[in-house]
Amino acid sequence: MRIIKRLANWFGLHPMAGDVIWALILVQPTLGNTLSLFTAEEQENPLGYFPSTAFNHVLMIAWGVSYAAPLIWRRTRPALMCTLLVVPHLVQLAVVPIPMFPNIFVLIAMFAVAAYGSERARRLWLALGVAASLAAAIKWTTGAAVGSQSDGSGPHDVVGIMTFLFVMLAASVTVCWLLGAFTRERFTTVRTLKDRADAIAAERDRFAQLAAEQERSRIAREMHDVVAHSLSVIVVQTDGASYALDQPGDAAAKLELAREALARIASTSREALRETRALVGVLREGEAPEMAPQPLLDEVDELIESTRVSGLDIDYAVDGSPEAHAPLGPARETAAYRIVQESLTNVIKHAGPGAHAWVHLTHSGTGLMISIRDDGNGADADDGHGHGLIGMRERVAPFGGTLAARPRLDGGFEVLAIIPVDEDGPPSDRRTGAEGPGAPAPLSRITDLTRNNS
Structure with missing residues (x-):
């Protein structure tokens, strides 16, 4: 399945490669159809069969290739494909008064130009496809009438057959064109949904980045408040302890004051270290630190008391x-x-x-x-x-x-x-x-x- 998916993705990125493969596949029955028009006897045939000569073989091979070669540009340049298909079909209308296998390429062309062509090309080739249906109905009906007269089977209702054939051919052309237009709309819808999904994903990434930046800003503010307050208290306590030791008086009392100051410094430092670890833990990827709860308004009393100390x-x-x-x-x-x-x-x-x-x-x-x-x-x-x-x-x-x-x-x-x-x-x-x-x-x-x- 993985290989099939990779191949599908590759052909999706290289549409012309897939069209070349299809052209090579379809050229074989096309050549078989054109070469089957030879007759063993070199005599005039009312259906347009040709004598089997080397020169005619070359012409028939070139004619068959001219049918299949335009399929190479089916998805990349559909208007060019339609233009190139006109030449062998005009030759067919001139020399062969019966339907042939490569005539199905007209339906492929109608689908392709409606699905991948420009708006102007879509309308133009739909009209030309209907006109070609009329020309083919007239030619093939006339050829069938000539063949029936040569066989002695008598005349037929030429107008009725021509009308029926035209309606069938025009309907086939129109249906293929509509299928191509539907495919085009589906591609457009899928592309729109994909673009929208990409835009949503990009917006989600931007929001995630913005949230991360806001979180970093919040952590920076928290770190500033915690560190600045704690260091200020530590500096004041250190200065107070130094001042107390330099004053005259009982040495034991001075040591007690210094010990109390050091105890307050240790308590403040431990509290600052605890909050700092909790904040910095957010920045560590792959870890789930135990976050201390953020201080609330009812903890202002404790802040006031610790600052008074x-x-x-x-x-x-x-x-x-x-x-x-x-x-x-x-x-x-x-x-x-x-x-x-x-x-x-x-x-x-x-x-x-x-x-x-x-x-x-x-x-x-x-x-x-x-x-x-x-x-x-x-x-x-x-x-x-x-x-x-x-x-x-x-x-x-x-x-x-x-x-x-x-x-x-x-x-x-x-x-x-x-x-x-x-x-x-x-x-x-x-x-x-x-x-x-x-x-x-x-x-x-x-x-x-x-x-x-x-």
Whole structure:
């Protein structure tokens, strides 16, 4: 079966090779038909038989080859095939008043030109095929009448026979032409479906590539947040331990402080290593790493506590309840967690010693607002390339959120992020129309504020 499939594919790619084989097969009965027109007696024959001479043999062989040779271009150049077939058929109409075997090549030509020819060639050769049917009906009917008179069998209804023969020949030509047109349409449909399937496959590959790029971007953001936060905490703890050892006082107390700092460094490093392994495991092909769950909004408390241990003074407050809006979902909660984490990392890196930070989460009917501000030194002028802020903006962008990061007028830095909920999601006992001094600020007002000051 595999060999047959390979041969079929090869002949499909080389149509002329298959047509040459068919021409060689059909030339044998064609030559047999033309050579059978010889008569043993050199006398005039009303049916057009010819004396068996060497010259006539050459003519008959050339005539038979002229019937079969055009089949070589059956699929590659069908209009040329039809044109070349006209010559031997005109010779037949002139010298032989009876049907011959190669006349079936007309039906093959009609099928081929309808299936593989141009639109103009299809119409032209259909009309010529019908005209050839009329010419053949007239010639063959006349030849049969002459033969019957020579045999003494009497006259026949020439007009009736001619009409019947014409209808049969024209119908055969038309049917073959229609079969070719149907085949052409089927080829077109198959080609269209194949092109559509290829386009769908290409689009699927593009989506897969885009998804892979998005996944790599997500992993890069996660790695940045994890590594930057953990290293910032480690640096602060290391500096604190060094400072404590350099101060005068009880050596045992200083060693205890240094030991606590080293313990915090070890804990932070282990946590960062665990998350890094989980993230990098996604990039390894052929493996199925155990992925740690992504941090959610209720883990912000632990993040605040771990950051406080590093020495940063943080005030943390939450206004409203998650029930005030539709569920955020894991993706939005992870984005909120990472924004808080990255903002606190920036406070540790840039605010300087003695800085104070405020983390404020506000749940409203339309989503979650995150506010992180500090009273430190603000961002340095040579603060790298700003990948952290870019990453935070990329986290809120898929949800239609906004993020503003800017220095404060009274010193320090602030980050305001808004993560709207999915409006199509199920509402969960939302509170609307809350007013009063304790109510959270309207989300639309905060959005305008961040856009005007970003």
